[in-house]
Amino acid sequence: MRHRVAMTINGTQYEHEVEPRTLLVYYIREQAGLTGTHIGCDTSSCGACTVEMDGHSVKSCTVFAVQADGAQITTIEGLAVGSQLHPLQQAFWDEHGLQCGYCTPGMIMAAKQLLERNPKPTEQEIRLGIEGNLCRCTGYQNIVKAIETAARTMAAQAGKEVKAPAAVS
Amino acid sequence: MAISTLIGASIKRREDPELITGTGGFVDDLPQTGLVHMYVVRSTEPHARILGIDTARARQADGVLAVFTGKELASEFQSPLPVTVSFVPEKKYPPHYPIATDRVRYVGEPVAIVLAQSRAAAEDAAERLDIRYESLPPVVDMEKAIAPGAPVLHDELGSNLAYDVKRAGGDIEAAFRDADVRISQRIRQQRLIPVAVEPRGVVADYKPFANALTVWSSTQIPHFVKVWLAVILGIPESQVRVVAPDVGGGFGSKIRVYPEEVLAALASRKLGRRVKWIEDRSENMKATHHGRAQIWDVEVAARKDGTVLGVRATQYLDLGAYCSQFGTFQAIALLLIQGPYKLQAWDGRGIGVYTNKTPTDAYRGAGRPEATYIIERVMDLVAQATGVDPAAVRRKNFIRQEEQPFTSLMGLTYDSGDYSTTLDKALEMVSYQQLRKEQAEKRKQGKHVGIGLSTYLEICGLGPSVATTAAAGIGFWGMAVLNLHFTGKATLVIGSSPHGQGHETPFAQIVAETLGLPLEDIDVVHGDTAIGPMGMDTYGSRSASVDGTAVYLSAVKVREKARKIAAHLLEAAEEDVVYENGKAYVKGSPTKAVTIQEITGAAFQPHRLPAGMEGGLDETTFFNPPNFVWPFGAHIAVVEIDDETGRVQIQRYVAVDDCGTRLNPLIVDGQIHGGIAQGIGQALFEDGVYGEDGQLKTGTLVDYLIPTASDLPMFETESLVTPSPTNPLGVKGIGEAGTIASTAAVMNAVADALSPFGVKDIDMPASPQKLWHLMHKNGGSKR
Numbered sequence: 001m002r003h004r005v006a007m008t009i010n011g012t013q014y015e016h017e018v019e020p021r022t023l024l025v026y027y028i029r030e031q032a033g034l035t036g037t038h039i040g041c042d043t044s045s046c047g048a049c050t051v052e053m054d055g056h057s058v059k060s061c062t063v064f065a066v067q068a069d070g071a072q073i074t075t076i077e078g079l080a081v082g083s084q085l086h087p088l089q090q091a092f093w094d095e096h097g098l099q100c101g102y103c104t105p106g107m108i109m110a111a112k113q114l115l116e117r118n119p120k121p122t123e124q125e126i127r128l129g130i131e132g133n134l135c136r137c138t139g140y141q142n143i144v145k146a147i148e149t150a151a152r153t154m155a156a157q158a159g160k161e162v163k164a165p166a167a168v169s
Numbered sequence: 170m171a172i173s174t175l176i177g178a179s180i181k182r183r184e185d186p187e188l189i190t191g192t193g194g195f196v197d198d199l200p201q202t203g204l205v206h207m208y209v210v211r212s213t214e215p216h217a218r219i220l221g222i223d224t225a226r227a228r229q230a231d232g233v234l235a236v237f238t239g240k241e242l243a244s245e246f247q248s249p250l251p252v253t254v255s256f257v258p259e260k261k262y263p264p265h266y267p268i269a270t271d272r273v274r275y276v277g278e279p280v281a282i283v284l285a286q287s288r289a290a291a292e293d294a295a296e297r298l299d300i301r302y303e304s305l306p307p308v309v310d311m312e313k314a315i316a317p318g319a320p321v322l323h324d325e326l327g328s329n330l331a332y333d334v335k336r337a338g339g340d341i342e343a344a345f346r347d348a349d350v351r352i353s354q355r356i357r358q359q360r361l362i363p364v365a366v367e368p369r370g371v372v373a374d375y376k377p378f379a380n381a382l383t384v385w386s387s388t389q390i391p392h393f394v395k396v397w398l399a400v401i402l403g404i405p406e407s408q409v410r411v412v413a414p415d416v417g418g419g420f421g422s423k424i425r426v427y428p429e430e431v432l433a434a435l436a437s438r439k440l441g442r443r444v445k446w447i448e449d450r451s452e453n454m455k456a457t458h459h460g461r462a463q464i465w466d467v468e469v470a471a472r473k474d475g476t477v478l479g480v481r482a483t484q485y486l487d488l489g490a491y492c493s494q495f496g497t498f499q500a501i502a503l504l505l506i507q508g509p510y511k512l513q514a515w516d517g518r519g520i521g522v523y524t525n526k527t528p529t530d531a532y533r534g535a536g537r538p539e540a541t542y543i544i545e546r547v548m549d550l551v552a553q554a555t556g557v558d559p560a561a562v563r564r565k566n567f568i569r570q571e572e573q574p575f576t577s578l579m580g581l582t583y584d585s586g587d588y589s590t591t592l593d594k595a596l597e598m599v600s601y602q603q604l605r606k607e608q609a610e611k612r613k614q615g616k617h618v619g620i621g622l623s624t625y626l627e628i629c630g631l632g633p634s635v636a637t638t639a640a641a642g643i644g645f646w647g648m649a650v651l652n653l654h655f656t657g658k659a660t661l662v663i664g665s666s667p668h669g670q671g672h673e674t675p676f677a678q679i680v681a682e683t684l685g686l687p688l689e690d691i692d693v694v695h696g697d698t699a700i701g702p703m704g705m706d707t708y709g710s711r712s713a714s715v716d717g718t719a720v721y722l723s724a725v726k727v728r729e730k731a732r733k734i735a736a737h738l739l740e741a742a743e744e745d746v747v748y749e750n751g752k753a754y755v756k757g758s759p760t761k762a763v764t765i766q767e768i769t770g771a772a773f774q775p776h777r778l779p780a781g782m783e784g785g786l787d788e789t790t791f792f793n794p795p796n797f798v799w800p801f802g803a804h805i806a807v808v809e810i811d812d813e814t815g816r817v818q819i820q821r822y823v824a825v826d827d828c829g830t831r832l833n834p835l836i837v838d839g840q841i842h843g844g845i846a847q848g849i850g851q852a853l854f855e856d857g858v859y860g861e862d863g864q865l866k867t868g869t870l871v872d873y874l875i876p877t878a879s880d881l882p883m884f885e886t887e888s889l890v891t892p893s894p895t896n897p898l899g900v901k902g903i904g905e906a907g908t909i910a911s912t913a914a915v916m917n918a919v920a921d922a923l924s925p926f927g928v929k930d931i932d933m934p935a936s937p938q939k940l941w942h943l944m945h946k947n948g949g950s951k952r
Contacts, residue, residue: 019289035198036191038417040366041450045870048366076191089189093181096839100669101188102195102367102417127878134870136366136418137669139846139907140878142839 005069009034010078018065024058025049027065028075036076036105040134047133050106051075057113059106059132076105079112087153088112088146097146099137107133111147119155123148175682176898179835182671183693193415196370196387197447204372205234207436207446208291209429210281210298211456212273215309215525215863216322217302219271222281226297232290235440236298238281239268245435247403251393251426254642255497256504256536260332260521262492263323267401267428267435273302274322274490275527276865277455279428284436284444307525307863311464311487314522322490322523331488331521336503338578339514341470344479348470350554356546357932358539360462360487360857361850362867363532364875365668367417368448369457373433377441381408386430389419390706391666395698397426398434413696416668420847421531422457423668424708425494429456454868459857460532462487463499463539469547475557475565479514480506480547484539486521489528496528497521498641501536501628504579508544509588509626509801510566515578525863531708533847534905538912541625545913546920546930549622553924558605559917560596563624564589574894581628583799584901586891591825592624594887595803598823604807612925617810617944618820619922622803623914629710629902630798630895644793647715648704651680651723652787655773657766659684659691661720664704665712666696670840670904672712675832676720679898683724684731684765685751702789710800710902713832718896719792726788731768734786737779738763738771798893800901802826804845804910806918815941817853817919819882824910827889829901837903838886844907845884850876851908852915853934 006015009032016031028037028051039061040048049060052074079086088108091097098104107130114121114129121129126147127140135143187193224236249264268279281298285291308314308322314329322329345351372385382404388394391411399406416423429446437444448456464485470478484503488496503517548566552559568575570587577583604620611618631637634644648664661680665672673693681688694700704716728748735753736743745756754762771777772786807821824841831837854874858866867873892899912933919935920928928943 021289029197034191036193038195038367039197039449040368041870043450043869043871046366046450076189080190085186085189092189093185096182096835098185098188099671099839099843100365100367100418101185101193101415102365104188105191108189123883124879127881131877131879134366134875134877136364136420136847136875137843138839139842139844139876139884140881141842141884144878144883 003066005065007068007071007073009073010075020064020066022065023061024063024065024068025060028060034075034077038102038105040103045134046103047110048103048106050109050133052109052113057110076108087157088150091146091150091153095142095146095149097138097142103133103135107135107143111150114147115151115154120151175678175688176832177830178678178833180674180678180833182674182836183677184671184673195367195415195417196372196385199372199385199414201372201443201445203443204445205284205286205440205442206288206291207433207444208283208288208295209279209432209446210283210295211452212269212276212278212280214273214302214304215276215307216305217273218305219269219273219280220301220303223299224281227283227294230290230294230297232286233283233294235284236281239270242268242435243270246401248401250428251397251494252492253495255495256500256640257332257334257497257519257521259334260492260497261326262331263325265491267431275525276863277527278490279432282432282436284440288447309524309526309859309861309863311485311522311524314524322525329523331492331523332519334519336517336519336579337515339479339512341479341481341514341516344514345470348478349473350471350551352469352550352554354467354550354930356465356467356543356930358461358463358465358542359933361460361532361855362454362857362873363420363422363457363460365418365420365422368450368453369423369427369429370447371430371433372443372445373437374443375434375437379408380404382434383410384430384434385412385414387416387423388413389416389423389666389668389708391696391698392704392706394426394430398431401431402434410699413666419668420533421460421535421708424531425458450870451868454873455527455865458493458530459489459527460529461539462529465543467543467547469551471551471555473555475551475555475562477510477512477547477551477566479512479516481516482506482543483518483520486519487524487526487529488521489524489526491528493528493530495531498531499536499539502540504581505537505540505628506544507577507579508541509568509624510544511568512578526859533844533908535709537627537905538848538909541623541909542913545623545917549917549920550929553929559622560592560601563592563622582796584796584893584895586799586801586827588624588626588801590889591801591803591827594889595805595823595825598885598887599805599807599821615812617812617922619808619918619920621806621914621916621918621921623910623917624803625910626799626801627906627909628797628799630714630794631709631711632797633795634793645705647719647792648702648790649716649719649723650701650787650789651727653727653769655770657690657769659686661691661693662701663693663695663716663720665716666704666706667712668707670707670712671836675713675836676717678832679717679720680724683721684728685749686765710904713900714798714893714896714902715792715794717832717900718794718898719790721898722790722792723788726790727786730786731765733782734768734771734778735763738777794895796895798829798895798901800826800828800903800906802906802910804914806914808915808918808922810919810922810940812944815937815944817935817940819849819915821885822882823885824907825887825889826903826906827891828903828906829891829893830899831888831890832900840903841886841907842884844905845911846876846881848908848911849881849915851912851933856934
């Protein structure tokens with residue numbers, strides 16, 4: 001038995017027939033062809049497959065594609081605007097927040113959610129916030145730094161956006 | 170050479186933009202069409218005879234193209250999987266083929282493969298296989314495995330003993346005779362599962378008419394995989410190409426030629442189709458090799474002033490079910506126990522044992538963390554027994570600067586270093602004397618605070634070819650090809666095969682510095698056997714010192730040829746021409762210069778070259794270093810153990826490392842961070858556990874715990890620089906140093922915290938449950 005599902009991923013509408021057991025991560029990788037979202041375990045432990053679904057961070061290996069029917073999904077490929085990197089991507093690069101890069105897309109997506117919930121996290125809040133994402137290369141040190149840096153950048157950008165109308169008036 | 174702007178600069182990695190935007194290319198991400206998916210059916214029995222495999226129902230399943238059992242494939246293998254000497258030429262080992270035929274020896278061993286139109290179809294069909302086993306008693310415990318009457322894994326060997334060897338130097342009897350203090354301790358170094366976050370994966374494409382095979386594999390060693398696929402499958406090596414695309418971490422776990430690489434290639438040859446196999450995590454935990462898995466019995470002879478006279482030890486190494494490619498590499502620990510200390514004698518015995526478990530092989534550090542763990546525990550045991558401070562014990566025993574180059578009891582020559590310098594720096598960073606006072610205060614308040622030191626010495630930079638051939642069975646060297654294009658751009662092919670280390674950036678820095686080329690004009694390529702000569706790939710912290718040197722020497726050769734061409738263009742004598750910052754000019758006339766781009770253009774126009782000179786500007790170097798390189802350092806962990814939960818909290822972690830010249834400090838620090846985290850994983854969390862029934866009990870990341878962000882502190886790192894005399898750049902290596910140092914630092918701290926309870930040594934991991942029981946064994950806390 002197959003089910004028809006439709007979802008928006010990074011602003012593009014996708015529609016396919018899937019088996020009921022198809023996991024969202026396989027849908028994203030194989031049907032939508034977006035391979036930036038990775039698979040690192042079978043047990044929802046590693047977080048390499050983290051994406052944003054309807055404003056929440058989810059491990060896409062723990063969501064069936066049919067559950068995402070009608071959802072708005074953002075993956076790592078949806079963060080940069082043209083060649084303009086998202087502040088988190090820029091910060092991961094600047095702070096050497098990745099080595100092999102396999103966990104990085106999921107880590108960045110988890111960090112994005114973290115900063116949306118808590119724009120000025122402490123080091124401990126960052127560490128707890130990304131606890132569900134495993135990295136074997138970095139010891140997390142530069143990931144934590146990158147998230148701190150991105151938080152500052154995003155706060156500064158938000159400040160500019162708020163101030164802009166005032167400057168016009 | 171002049172170290173100036175680029176070598177030693179913290180330049181951001183050029184590898185990163187693709188990886189942070191999700192456009193990198195790991196094996197599973199490569200765009201592929203017309204794929205057939207392979208599923209590997211694995212033994213669920215630790216030890217059994219295969220009575221039969223009925224494949225009929227599986228073959229009829231939807232989407233299935235073929236099913237092959239081990240018996241059906243056996244005639245295709247022209248050689249077993251490779252096994253290297255790896256420090257134990259005396260060992261006995263059975264041939265190990267990629268797939269079992271009539272007997273299985275560990276849970277996870279391949280017994281059949283299913284080829285289907287999708288991975289799901291292949292997996293569904295695999296459930297329809299009827300495999301009949303006759304169970305045999307599993308051999309799990311190493312000591313029981315070599316006791317008389319134990320069931321034997323490999324009948325042809327007669328027992329489960331792979332080797333029993335001696336590695337000794339100095340007069341051990343005299344050392345014990347002269348000792349005031351004698352200590353005996355059993356020290357376990359548990360089985361670890363490497364857990365690269367990307368599991369392994371292979372895509373194989375065989376073209377029948379050309380008899381040509383291309384394999385993409387998540388491997389650290391594409392060049393070795395190429396050689397062995399050719400040998401095992403009987404395909405001319407010239408017709409085999411292996412590509413390591415983006416590889417998501419290795420840590421030694423992707424250092425061998427694996428059964429699945431051979432099986433995918435063979436399936437492609439049999440079906441005439443492109444075959445893909447992606448390992449899932451449950452497979453990875455049992456199909457990818459494990460590390461460590463050792464028991465050590467240690468005896469120490471010391472004087473009451475803290476001088477360590479001699480160490481006698483036996484290393485029991487659990488090889489698992491077969492001898493893996495570098496399976497006995499961990500026996501290198503028997504050559505390295507001495508560390509940075511001046512012992513009078515070392516008496517080592519190595520015993521290798523087969524058991525019904527996943528084979529063990531290199532895991533980050535491979536033998537060096539083990540050696541360091543033993544000698545660093547010894548230093549603390551001596552400190553505890555004599556009452557001499559652990560820092561003072563180390564100082565008393567250090568080899569002194571003026572004794573370098575020092576020859577160890579095992580005949581190895583250390584290259585350079587004053588080992589007290591990193592210790593002094595680390596002690597200063599933690600304010601050691603003050604810290605000890607605070608520890609005493611906190612103990613009075615009932616808190617369990619511990620301070621742990623680890624002053625490691627590491628061997629890396631494989632490696633002097635003569636020495637490595639004798640010891641490891643392979644002569645290692647570095648390789649680099651630097652090719653300048655007509656327009657002055659450059660392509661650098663390196664023999665190393667990075668999988669997260671970021672070689673592209675520092676190696677481009679070396680070329681840019683040496684030739685004065687803009688950094689962005691140098692493209693660095695690797696991991697494809699079709700693009701250059703044989704390289705020796707990446708493991709053992711070898712790439713910077715050996716391949717990095719090859720890069721440098723190729724750049725120097727290009728520069729020298731460029732200078733000759735410039736002299737001809739400038740109509741000057743060669744010895745009057747100066748080359749600097751990408752330009753050549755006659756001494757005293759820097760304004761009338763020719764640029765490297767102009768020189769390169771001339772290099773491709775033979776009429777503009779000096780008479781007799783060949784065109785082109787490309788140079789290849791095979792660098793065979795005269796010696797190993799020996800990084801060293803001092804790490805200090807400060808821990809507090811919660812009385813109520815037994816949880817260890819690392820309050821401070823200080824690392825002072827001396828890895829010689831640092832090509833790119835940003836990358837060096839990243840390697841140190843990650844290494845420390847992995848060593849802490851062994852100390853506190855990780856444990857590959859088998860039941861007595863031979864089943865892996867920690868087969869998922871729910872049961873096998875690797876450190877998370879909230880388990881770790883910010884590491885405080887500092888570096889000192891003692892250039893290695895072994896290579897012109899003065900570099901050593903840093904890929905494994907953190908792991909080598911940190912396990913001992915943390916466990917010494919835990920033991921120190923629990924010393925008021927009379928604790929001498931704790932089996933790793935120092936889990937909350939274990940520590941709680943140690944603190945509460947008499948029904949309540951010691952205080």
